[in-house]
Amino acid sequence: MTTDFLLTLDKGKGVFEVARTIKMKEELLNERVLEKLEIEREYWQRRDIDWSIVTEEEIPKTMARNINDYYDIRNFDSFSEMNGQHIEDLAMALLQQLIHTEKSIRIVTSAFDKEVHLPLGSSLTLFYHLLAQKIIKINILEPINPEQPIGIDSINEFAVKAGEIRMIHINQVFQYSSNSRRIRVIDIQEFQKIKPYLEEYISKKQKNI
Numbered sequence: 001m002t003t004d005f006l007l008t009l010d011k012g013k014g015v016f017e018v019a020r021t022i023k024m025k026e027e028l029l030n031e032r033v034l035e036k037l038e039i040e041r042e043y044w045q046r047r048d049i050d051w052s053i054v055t056e057e058e059i060p061k062t063m064a065r066n067i068n069d070y071y072d073i074r075n076f077d078s079f080s081e082m083n084g085q086h087i088e089d090l091a092m093a094l095l096q097q098l099i100h101t102e103k104s105i106r107i108v109t110s111a112f113d114k115e116v117h118l119p120l121g122s123s124l125t126l127f128y129h130l131l132a133q134k135i136i137k138i139n140i141l142e143p144i145n146p147e148q149p150i151g152i153d154s155i156n157e158f159a160v161k162a163g164e165i166r167m168i169h170i171n172q173v174f175q176y177s178s179n180s181r182r183i184r185v186i187d188i189q190e191f192q193k194i195k196p197y198l199e200e201y202i203s204k205k206q207k208n209i
Contacts, residue, residue, distance in 0.1 A: 004021055028055070105147075
């Protein structure tokens with residue numbers, strides 16, 4: 001089997017799976033490759049899963065170049081030893097700066113590097129991390145130019161609010177008693193602000209259990 005992707009999709013009519021095999025167009029002239037692809041087709045057909053071949057001609061070049069910049073952030077030295085929570089908090093802080101300026105992506109990320117004492121270029125990686133995690137969405141069919149301001153189509157507001165909750169100093173809102181082993185609210189006004197998002201966050205977590 002040489003299937004490259006098994007995708008779970010939800011287009012509003014229920015969740016379903018599709019299988020996709022990526023091949024260069026010239027490979028389809030190889031008889032042995034065609035034999036293997038026929039085995040694949042039969043395999044997925046028996047499982048009633050939509051399967052098809054995707055060649056380089058069906059993938060927009062700009063989209064391919066943009067996606068190629070989506071790295072696993074932990075492959076970078078700046079983030080390899082950093083815990084996931086810290087990375088997400090930095091990403092949320094960077095997002096706040098990106099959406100409140102008309103400056104270019106490079107200017108904003110370079111300034112953020114200096115502000116949080118990261119090696120130069122690290123925050124540009126954080127920007128691509130925001131895209132890879134679908135926290136911000138852009139037109140992927142247009143080239144990403146770091147020398148231009150970011151053009152955001154939409155923002156995952158739940159992810160942003162969850163990030164804002166994490167960045168609140170917890171001891172300003174809650175207090176833990178080691179004697180009773182209970183947590184009590186010490187700032188009711190701040191708690192009321194974040195309560196709806198906490199409830200939504202807990203609800204989503206419970207659904208994923």
